[in-house]
Amino acid sequence: MVRKFEVTRALDSFGALVSGLNDLTEEEVIAALDLESSTRRRQSFIDRLISRAVRLNEVSYSRQLKEKYHGQSKKSVDPS
16 A cells, blocks of 8 residues: 555655655555656656665565575474
């Protein structure tokens, strides 16, 4: 679910983007990218949004791998 108000507020100014970027979900970052890229005017916003989307995906992927492999190794090494 995209919080349109948060996306709009983040795109209001570069300062608002920087201060609110960490509060946006990946879905909201993509929505902001779609909006900002359609205007084709603020490359710095687009670059910052892309960096955030990549970071969110990296964190999510890392969590998935840790759950899969740490969880699996703990189950397979049973001291009893």
